[in-house]
Every structure is written in structure tokens, then in C-alpha cells.
Amino acid sequence: MELRPLGTTGLTVPSICLGTMTWGRQNTEAEGHAQMDLAVDRGVTFFDTAEMYAVPPTAETYGRTEEIIGTWFKARGNRDRIVLATKMIGPGSRFPYVRGGTSRLDAASVAAAVDGSLRRLQTDYIDLYQTHWPNRHVNIFGTRGFSPALDEDLVDPAETLAALEEQVKAGKIRHVGVSNETPWGVMRHLGAHADRGLPRIHSIQNAYNLLNREFEDGLAEIAIRERVGLLAYSPLAGGTLTGKYLGGAIPPGSRRSIDGRGSRYDKPNAEAATRRYLAIAKEHGLDPAQMAIAFVAGRPFVTSAIIGATGIAQLETNLGAHDLTLPDEVLAAIEAVQADIPNPCP
Numbered sequence: 001m002e003l004r005p006l007g008t009t010g011l012t013v014p015s016i017c018l019g020t021m022t023w024g025r026q027n028t029e030a031e032g033h034a035q036m037d038l039a040v041d042r043g044v045t046f047f048d049t050a051e052m053y054a055v056p057p058t059a060e061t062y063g064r065t066e067e068i069i070g071t072w073f074k075a076r077g078n079r080d081r082i083v084l085a086t087k088m089i090g091p092g093s094r095f096p097y098v099r100g101g102t103s104r105l106d107a108a109s110v111a112a113a114v115d116g117s118l119r120r121l122q123t124d125y126i127d128l129y130q131t132h133w134p135n136r137h138v139n140i141f142g143t144r145g146f147s148p149a150l151d152e153d154l155v156d157p158a159e160t161l162a163a164l165e166e167q168v169k170a171g172k173i174r175h176v177g178v179s180n181e182t183p184w185g186v187m188r189h190l191g192a193h194a195d196r197g198l199p200r201i202h203s204i205q206n207a208y209n210l211l212n213r214e215f216e217d218g219l220a221e222i223a224i225r226e227r228v229g230l231l232a233y234s235p236l237a238g239g240t241l242t243g244k245y246l247g248g249a250i251p252p253g254s255r256r257s258i259d260g261r262g263s264r265y266d267k268p269n270a271e272a273a274t275r276r277y278l279a280i281a282k283e284h285g286l287d288p289a290q291m292a293i294a295f296v297a298g299r300p301f302v303t304s305a306i307i308g309a310t311g312i313a314q315l316e317t318n319l320g321a322h323d324l325t326l327p328d329e330v331l332a333a334i335e336a337v338q339a340d341i342p343n344p345c346p
Helices: 029-041 064-076 107-121 157-169 183-196 220-225 270-283 288-297 312-323 328-340
Strands: 003-005 012-014 016-019 046-048 083-088 126-131 173-179 201-205 229-232 302-307
Touching: 003 302, 012 016, 012 302, 016 029, 016 312, 029 064, 029 312, 064 107, 083 107, 083 201, 107 126, 107 157, 126 157, 126 201, 157 173, 157 183, 173 183, 183 201, 183 220, 220 229, 270 288, 270 328, 288 302, 288 312, 288 328, 302 312
Parallel strands: 016 046, 016 302, 046 083, 083 126, 126 173, 173 201, 201 229, 229 302
Antiparallel strands: 003 012
């Protein structure tokens, strides 16, 4: 498994990261443990989770994924082998069961969130601690239109970094990153580090896949020049790029079958683009999931592609993407689709 620098931390992580958000909802504890065992056996020693997982989020499933990882650490005794990333939620009005719905990215909430994750994960440190989304209005999760008037309760990134610095000093977290961020937000974080000596962010965890390449427009240059690489989530566009949702199909047990919030990848042009990507994979004898993941992992601004699965066979397939280098003719065909149907699912 290829190893890449995680920002300027001195750590290296594999080009494939194990995503975990189905554990505790779509997957049992035993199934989560089996997935971690397989991933480590294949050289994937980088796990990403979040306090709000399992997904779709509910009061009953809040924190369950972290608990499953914690019981695996306890059973296997191998915490030191894993680079562990987790995330704290942003403004909590949508989640009244998390810290009373007042999860500002400030000192009190950061301290409570870190302690909660450490307890559930059964560890005394977190390698990479990320803010799940900003404490301000931004266009994320497929939303459009920007207005600062929609800010719930603005917390400047410098204030959040100061709170995270206390957790670094306490030895509870080692490094910090952001998720669902914008170019302005990333540079604001980096500026607070340069101007005030606050912790440096080392990663950006945003959506990036064949149906949504918006990261390339404003953030790719920042990722490369500032050494804040992309941890790309949803490289399969929530499973869309496998073709399982074509024609309006919703397979039993799939994410769309249990998540009433709808999918950001269920858009008018998504099916047309997906069919063309599937045709490219078929023409070149490639598994479509592996092609999609390999494309993401192969971008120069990507540190790691975060994969997930609900079954071992699916995970085996996705893990196989790390052996795949896409030939020039496949990349050219992909670019032709992007030119004709640009970013159908921003």
C-alpha cells in the first residue's frame, strides 16, 4: 500500500483510508471488527470516523461507530498500529441530543467532544482531530447559495484552533484538520497558524468523486501548495458510481433505503454521467468501483481516498483499487464525460 505524507505532521498514511460510518446502523459490531481486520491485513492502517456516526444519525446511534472501534482496539491491542482520525460536529441545532444542541466550535464544546470520543474509542489520544463542518454558513452537502445572514452563531476559525491547541497541549489530540471547508476557511485556518502560532491544519476532508470534482476549482491548488491534502470522502458518490441505483432502483439495505434525507447524488444528470463511466469501465475491463476510487486516489492533491462498505466482499473490491493505475486512455475518456456533463452533483 502506497504511503503518503499527512500534511506536515511527519506521519504517513496509506492512499486508501477505511471509512466507518455504517457501523452501528447498517453493520453490526462484529461486522465492523471484521472490516477493520481485513483492512489492516491489506495494509490500510488509517481509519476515519466521527462522533455523530452511525449514519443516518439518530440519538440512538450517536457515537456508536466510535464505540465499535473502541471495542476492536481493546480486543486486538493494536492501537499503536493505527492512524486514527475522528471529527466533532459543528453547530448542533440539528442534533439536540449532542451537548444539548449547543455544539459551537468553542473551548467548552471542543473539550467535551474530545473527551467523549476518547472514552468511546477507548484510547488516550487521537492522531487527527477534525471539525466536521464549519461554525458558519457554507455551501456543503449539496446546498447552493451563500449568505452570511444564515450563520447560526459564527465562531472564527482562530477561536476553534485556540481551543484545539489546549487539547494538543493536554496530549489528547496530536494533529488537527478540517472537513467540508471552503477556500476562505482553509486559508483563514492557515493564517491563524502563521500569525498566531496556533495549530496548523494538515488535511481537508471534503467530498470528491467523478460526479463532484468541485474541489479542483478552488481547493486543489491550496492542498498542493500549502501541503494540506485532501482526504476524499464519497469516492463512489454514495455508491452511485457502482450503478446500483440506476433506473431509480433502491436495493434493500442500501444507504438510500434507510436514509430519508435523500441523496445529494440523486440528481437529473447523475444517471447519464454514471452510465458513461460504467461504459468506460466495461470497455477497459475494469471494475467500476475500483476505477472510480483509483481516479480519486491518483489525483496529486489527494492524500487518501476514504472507502466504506457494508459487506466484506464489497470491501475486498474497494480495497483492490490501491493496485490500480488508470491508463491514459481511461483518464482521457473520463475527462470527456466531465467536459460534457460537468459536476452533475456539486
